Amino acid sequence: xxxxxxxxxxxxxxxxxxxxxxxxxxxxxxxxxxxxxxxxxxxxxxxxxxxxxxxxxxxxxxxxxxxxxxxxxxxxxxxxxxxxxxxxxxxxxxxxxxxxxxxxxxxxxxxxxxxxxxxxxxxxxxxxxxxxxxxxxxxxxxxxxxxxxxxxxxxxxxxxxxxxxxxxxxxxxxxxxxxxxxxxxxxxxxxxxxxxxxxxxxxxxxxxxxxxxxxxxxxxxxxxxxxxxxxxxxxxxxxxxxxxxxxxxxxxxxxx
Amino acid sequence: xxxxxxxxxxxxxxxxxxxxxxxxxxxxxxxxxxxxxxxxxxxxxxxxxxxxxxxxxxxxxxxxxxxxxxxxxxxxxxxxxxxxxxxxxxxxxxxxxxxxxxxxxxxxxxxxxxxxxxxxxxxxxxxxxxxxxxxxxxxxxxxxxxxxxxxxxxxxxxxxxxxxxxxxxxxxxxxxxxxxxxxxxxxxxxxxxxxxxxxxxxxxxxxxxxxxxxxxxxxxxxxxxxxxxxxxxxxxxxxxxxxxxxxxxxxxxxxxxxxxxxxxxxxxxxxxxxxxxxxx
Numbered sequence: 001x002x003x004x005x006x007x008x009x010x011x012x013x014x015x016x017x018x019x020x021x022x023x024x025x026x027x028x029x030x031x032x033x034x035x036x037x038x039x040x041x042x043x044x045x046x047x048x049x050x051x052x053x054x055x056x057x058x059x060x061x062x063x064x065x066x067x068x069x070x071x072x073x074x075x076x077x078x079x080x081x082x083x084x085x086x087x088x089x090x091x092x093x094x095x096x097x098x099x100x101x102x103x104x105x106x107x108x109x110x111x112x113x114x115x116x117x118x119x120x121x122x123x124x125x126x127x128x129x130x131x132x133x134x135x136x137x138x139x140x141x142x143x144x145x146x147x148x149x150x151x152x153x154x155x156x157x158x159x160x161x162x163x164x165x166x167x168x169x170x171x172x173x174x175x176x177x178x179x180x181x182x183x184x185x186x187x188x189x190x191x192x193x194x195x196x197x198x199x200x201x202x203x204x205x206x207x208x209x210x211x212x213x214x215x216x217x218x219x220x221x222x223x224x225x226x227x228x229x230x231x232x233x234x235x236x237x238x239x240x241x242x243x244x245x246x247x248x249x250x251x252x253x254x255x256x
Numbered sequence: 257x258x259x260x261x262x263x264x265x266x267x268x269x270x271x272x273x274x275x276x277x278x279x280x281x282x283x284x285x286x287x288x289x290x291x292x293x294x295x296x297x298x299x300x301x302x303x304x305x306x307x308x309x310x311x312x313x314x315x316x317x318x319x320x321x322x323x324x325x326x327x328x329x330x331x332x333x334x335x336x337x338x339x340x341x342x343x344x345x346x347x348x349x350x351x352x353x354x355x356x357x358x359x360x361x362x363x364x365x366x367x368x369x370x371x372x373x374x375x376x377x378x379x380x381x382x383x384x385x386x387x388x389x390x391x392x393x394x395x396x397x398x399x400x401x402x403x404x405x406x407x408x409x410x411x412x413x414x415x416x417x418x419x420x421x422x423x424x425x426x427x428x429x430x431x432x433x434x435x436x437x438x439x440x441x442x443x444x445x446x447x448x449x450x451x452x453x454x455x456x457x458x459x460x461x462x463x464x465x466x467x468x469x470x471x472x473x474x475x476x477x478x479x480x481x482x483x484x485x486x487x488x489x490x491x492x493x494x495x496x497x498x499x500x501x502x503x504x505x506x507x508x509x510x511x512x513x514x515x516x517x518x519x520x521x522x523x524x525x526x527x528x529x530x531x532x533x534x535x536x
């Protein structure tokens with residue numbers, strides 16, 4: 001296993017969002033729009049981020065809400081496109097975002113897994129071959145053949161986790177979704193993440209559970225206001241982050 | 257072109273989305289797929305009573321005449337409605353996987369094509385029962401359907417993106433489609449438009465020129481039901497431009513407009529497809 005290959009490379013990444021305060025607009029805003037065309041209020045979520053993640057390490061992204069952690073993760077996953085800058089990902093990506101909403105509730109677990117796998121870019125044959133692995137990882141058993149609308153949030157998490165791991169991704173991205181899982185399954189999750197790391201995958205997690213970052217990450221990256229404030233030993237980074245958070249009393253902005 | 261190639265490469269995902277759309281549409285309904293037949297049939301029965309029996313429409317075989325164009329119209333209407341929400345509806349998928357975004361509208365069109373094909377089976381049965389003459393002009397039907405698809409896809413891409421910005425699209429679309437239904441020769445035919453003295457000739461020409469659906473629907477109906485009177489009637493082309501006959505003049509305009517709409521749609525889509533998850 002080439003465990004020190006650089007699997008994720010981010011260079012000078014900038015990401016601009018347009019903040020819209022009222023969601024989708026109505027006709028009266030059309031006229032305002034015509035005078036002041038969209039985009040009217042830019043917001044820089046990331047302002048020049050550099051990050052390398054090697055195979056064989058678990059990296060934890062920490063930082064207050066709205067610092068840009070999730071945006072960074074989504075750009076690595078290919079969901080958002082960078083405004084400027086460069087992102088190179090070597091290998092397949094497995095992602096765990098927004099488990100609650102990611103499934104079609106009318107379809108069964110297996111049908112959802114099939115659709116998800118195909119939308120991840122795998123062939124039908126590959127997805128069918130991965131079904132046993134999904135069943136094993138998710139520990140859902142017979143529930144896989146039941147519509148997802150009957151699932152608890154923990155079960156949706158298990159299904160999502162099973163799908164994310166089923167295709168043996170070289171890059172595994174996890175956005176704080178752990179809360180849905182029970183204690184025992186959380187331990188399973190971290191065990192599986194370590195297995196992936198040991199097999200040479202790069203794992204990036206976003207977490208506000210600092211104890212988990214301490215326990216399971218090889219390296220922590222502190223993201224602050226769209227920039228990387230520091231990177232290093234989880235213990236040190238968490239300490240720096242906490243003392244900074246205690247020092248500033250600015251309220252966190254909305255998470256993005 | 258590259259877009260088509262990419263959709264083709266993702267055909268398995270596309271097929272799965274189409275299957276899901278069809279599966280989910282009639283989930284929890286006792287009659288299920290039968291609704292694909294029942295819905296248009298019921299409407300045709302009611303419209304036949306209203307227009308043929310009560311309002312004395314002069315069209316012979318009114319219900320069949322209506323059915324022949326009502327199927328593609330329903331396809332158009334339903335696809336546009338589904339297409340306007342195909343992005344919103346699949347937001348969770350867009351926010352999870354970086355698949356080519358074009359497969360969402362493509363899947364919407366294809367699942368509605370399946371529904372139209374089901375209705376088409378009924379139409380074919382009726383045509384066989386009526387012993388309608390099969391003439392080579394029947395081969396024009398796929399051509400008209402192809403232009404309809406081009407026009408529809410272009411509109412869908414525009415509407416789907418605009419829906420992300422303006423909630424109004426939902427209501428506007430409903431209103432526009434209802435008007436459009438009556439502004440297209442569906443419950444009446446082109447001959448009646450030509451015969452009316454209330455509209456001046458320039459108005460009649462505009463009526464056809466401004467609505468790309470009109471030549472398509474007129475052509476489809478004529479090719480299916482009145483192949484012996486081909487080409488179908490149309491107003492004289494403005495400025496005597498109708499070298500190949502009036503019908504083909506208006507058809508060409510319709511095809512050109514459709515291609516322009518598709519080009520605009522693809523441009524709009526390209527510009528926003530990777531911003532869609534940010535807009536939700």
